[in-house]
Amino acid sequence: MKTELLGVMFDDITLHEAVEAAMGIIAQGGFHYAVTPNAEFVQLAQRDPAFRTLLNGADLVLPDGIGVVYAAKILGRPIKGRVPGVDFAASLMAEMAKQGNRLFLLGAKPGVAEKAAGRLAAEYRGLQIAGLNDGYFSDSGVVADKIKDSGADVVFVCLGAPKQEQFMKEYGARTGASLLVGLGGSLDVFAGEVQRAPQGWQNMGCEWLYRLLKQPSRIGRMAKLPLFLVSAVKERIRGA
Ligand code: UDP
Numbered sequence: 001m002k003t004e005l006l007g008v009m010f011d012d013i014t015l016h017e018a019v020e021a022a023m024g025i026i027a028q029g030g031f032h033y034a035v036t037p038n039a040e041f042v043q044l045a046q047r048d049p050a051f052r053t054l055l056n057g058a059d060l061v062l063p064d065g066i067g068v069v070y071a072a073k074i075l076g077r078p079i080k081g082r083v084p085g086v087d088f089a090a091s092l093m094a095e096m097a098k099q100g101n102r103l104f105l106l107g108a109k110p111g112v113a114e115k116a117a118g119r120l121a122a123e124y125r126g127l128q129i130a131g132l133n134d135g136y137f138s139d140s141g142v143v144a145d146k147i148k149d150s151g152a153d154v155v156f157v158c159l160g161a162p163k164q165e166q167f168m169k170e171y172g173a174r175t176g177a178s179l180l181v182g183l184g185g186s187l188d189v190f191a192g193e194v195q196r197a198p199q200g201w202q203n204m205g206c207e208w209l210y211r212l213l214k215q216p217s218r219i220g221r222m223a224k225l226p227l228f229l230v231s232a233v234k235e236r237i238r239g240a
Contacts, residue, residue: 009112021060033182034061041077100126102150105129135158153179154178
């Protein structure tokens with residue numbers, strides 16, 4: 001079921017349901033893509049209708065951040081909970097490993113995808129790492145062809161927004177993969193370059209605070225987030 005939040009059509013879905021849907025997509029074949037919007041994405045979509053169309057055109061729109069869950073409550077349309085992109089990716093790899101599916105890792109600084117590939121292959125036995133490429137390339141067509149040659153079923157596209165969504169929409173079909181997933185900084189996490197918040201912080205909905213403390217340079221990006229909740233309050237008042 002879809003829930004509209006400030007112009008973005010989210011899937012109101014649990015992590016388990018999202019992985020089930022993704023495995024169905026892989027089995028079905030053909031070109032599909034998934035996005036993992038957080039509050040920052042929704043704010044960008046409010047300013048940029050083309051980006052909103054990219055998000056709403058996805059086969060799966062997963063609520064990545066706690067801000068989205070709060071906005072849903074404020075708007076009187078509560079959703080089941082957040083589905084962090086990095087958790088979705090981990091659970092999906094566990095299922096892909098059982099099927100022997102092929103995964104291509106795209107994005108992050110040179111060397112990061114290699115490091116992630118080594119760790120993921122060790123953790124998810126049976127998962128085939130079909131290939132990888134860093135995220136600082138100049139010719140998207142060449143990268144799409146490289147993915148096609150790899151025979152990947154799934155591509156983790158970790159280029160940050162909106163670059164990753166634009167790549168998936170424009171070049172996704174050319175890759176021959178069944179499912180491309182936009183996953184922001186997930187490769188940095190899988191490579192062990194960036195630590196996720198401890199579970200307790202995650203449970204309290206404070207993962208964003210942990211991330212800010214670890215990467216204080218994100219303060220400029222995060223300072224806009226309270227405005228996101230304010231826009232949810234304004235829409236609620238308008239609609240009430
Ligand atoms: N990145 C990339 N190519 C670019 C710009 C960014 O591969 O042209 C990578 C960057 O190295 C990082 C990820 O994209 O690994 C974006 O991380 P960010 O923290 O912005 O994503 P978030 O998880 O917040 O969505």
